[in-house]
Amino acid sequence: MPEDRDAVEWIMDRLVYGPYGALADMTLDPVAAAESGRRRLEQQIRNARFLGEMTVTHGSRELKRRVSDLLGAASRRPTTEPATTTEREARVVEEPAEPIAVPDPIDHILADYDDLSASQVVKLLDSLSIEELHSVAAYEQAMRGRRTILTRAGQLIDRS
Secondary structure (H helix, E strand, C coil): CHHHHHHHHHHHHHHHHHHHHHHHHHHHCHHHHHHHHHHHHHHHHHHHHHHHHHHHHHHHHHHHHHHHHHHHHHHHCCCCCCCCCCHHHHHHHHCCCCCCCCCCCCCCCCCCHHHCCHHHHHHHHCCCCHHHHHHHHHHHHHHCCCHHHHHHHHHHHHHC
């Protein structure tokens, strides 16, 4: 019956001992407990906001790129229709698609950035300014999307 004993202990830990320990800690120092909870929650909100903004930025770029590709492919498609086109069709074919903004390479911030592994970049992020962190995050989001780098850059941006 060791499995039953482990299950009972697991339930007791979560339903009895854990809440009791949290309550005891809170009664000993309620100000520290509240501050700790506030810091945790605020950090999670900052991380979620940063990742949401980066996702929207990347998503809109990707959507623009795909629409541009589709419009470009439609204008190159051979037609079996008569040579006359409507004014709207003519505008779609004649107007070039809006170029997609690709961030400038950031080798001036971190030399040979594209050759660095995520762990190497993360170690270097602490030494960058806020503007440089924003540049690295934007470049990373647009080009490679490495979550380790994006998360750490977001944490450092939120701290300042």
